Amino acid sequence: xALILDGASIRDQILKECAPRVAALAASHRAPGLAxxxxxxxxxxxRYVRSKVKACHALGMRSETLTPPNTVSTEELLEMVESLNRxxxxxGVLVQMPLPPQVDSKRVLLAVxxxxxxxxxxxxxLGKLVANTPGPRPCTPAGIMELLKxxxxxxxxxxxxxxxxxxxxxxPMALLLMHQNATVxxxxxRTADLPGVCREADVLVAAMGRPxxxxxxxxxxxxxxxxxxxxxxxxxxxxARIFGGSPEKxxxxxxxxxxxxxxxxxxxxxxxxxxxTPVPGGVGPLTIAMLMANTVEAAERxxxxxxx
Ligand code: NDP
Numbered sequence: 001x002a003l004i005l006d007g008a009s010i011r012d013q014i015l016k017e018c019a020p021r022v023a024a025l026a027a028s029h030r031a032p033g034l035a036x037x038x039x040x041x042x043x044x045x046x047r048y049v050r051s052k053v054k055a056c057h058a059l060g061m062r063s064e065t066l067t068p069p070n071t072v073s074t075e076e077l078l079e080m081v082e083s084l085n086r087x088x089x090x091x092g093v094l095v096q097m098p099l100p101p102q103v104d105s106k107r108v109l110l111a112v113x114x115x116x117x118x119x120x121x122x123x124x125x126l127g128k129l130v131a132n133t134p135g136p137r138p139c140t141p142a143g144i145m146e147l148l149k150x151x152x153x154x155x156x157x158x159x160x161x162x163x164x165x166x167x168x169x170x171x172p173m174a175l176l177l178m179h180q181n182a183t184v185x186x187x188x189x190r191t192a193d194l195p196g197v198c199r200e201a202d203v204l205v206a207a208m209g210r211p212x213x214x215x216x217x218x219x220x221x222x223x224x225x226x227x228x229x230x231x232x233x234x235x236x237x238x239x240a241r242i243f244g245g246s247p248e249k250x251x252x253x254x255x256x257x258x259x260x261x262x263x264x265x266x267x268x269x270x271x272x273x274x275x276x277t278p279v280p281g282g283v284g285p286l287t288i289a290m291l292m293a294n295t296v297e298a299a300e301r302x303x304x305x306x307x308x
Pocket of ligand 1: 163
């Protein structure tokens with residue numbers, strides 16, 4: 001039976017460590033400030049942004065949310081970002097993805113001032129990640145590294161396999177694991193014999209966006225399995241199949257019309273893995289905690305710099 005890696009408790013630890021730093025900044029200068037741009041009317045994005053704002057307020061940080069309409073242009077978003085870049089009381093600027101299809105997302109992300117890029121997605125900060133020099137790290141993979149560290153899971157010398165090569169999760173995850181001396185393999189949709197490659201992993205990270213794709217066939221017995229995926233399954237038969245007929249999950253489905261499922265088959269992970277992050281409650285909570293940590297750090301760096 002796998003050890004459950006509890007993301008919510010690690011989130012609480014990280015936020016607790018942020019609190020005195022926020023208080024110190026508020027006492028000596030001002031509370032850190034985060035601005036979020038939420039463009040269009042994507043329900044999931046709106047939910048994520050509400051959680052981010054709530055986390056800011058719980059820590060005593062300032063936040064503001066800009067909500068341009070679905071029809072917003074690239075130029076209008078660039079202006080918004082640039083005006084936030086100029087405002088001294090804003091330490092972090094976050095552009096919630098995905099942006100409406102007419103917008104050039106790469107240009108907008110590039111416009112965020114690197115010192116306010118609390119998502120760690122600006123090319124300059126991605127360069128720092130590659131070079132392993134200090135800078136904000138993308139929140140989800142950084143949160144996973146915190147989880148692994150705090151559960152004392154051995155990384156150095158371990159074989160790690162990351163399934164997914166996105167700029168947001170897969171690539172930074174692989175780099176962070178490599179910097180901690182894991183031997184890392186990155187897999188994607190063209191990888192030959194994916195289950196065989198995954199079975200070599202002491203630490204397996206699934207970040208694919210494919211519900212319950214990673215089964216016991218992909219797992220070395222006793223491996224640490226990190227499930228990044230967030231997928232909504234809206235078929236009762238699928239839910240029954242994935243969760244082995246779990247009455248709780250079927251009741252949740254009957255209440256909500258869908259159930260959240262990761263990229264890993266939860267029943268197989270519980271039986272085969274040594275440690276496992278469930279969905280929900282595993283990786284999800286860590287992302288917001290690391291966003292808060294990155295914002296506090298950006299404020300410390302900026303205020304330290306301006307008062308030196
Ligand atoms: P992307 O869609 O950007 O990337 C998915 C990656 O998975 C791609 O590299 C793709 O390969 C690979 N992939 C897809 N299907 C297969 C397959 N059958 N076999 C092998 N590889 C495959 O997704 P993201 O990285 O943005 O997100 C991944 C998942 O993590 C999603 O479910 C997302 O919702 C979730 N997520 C969760 C977060 C959290 O806080 N918990 C934060 C961010 C994301 P290829 O490149 O060849 O197409």
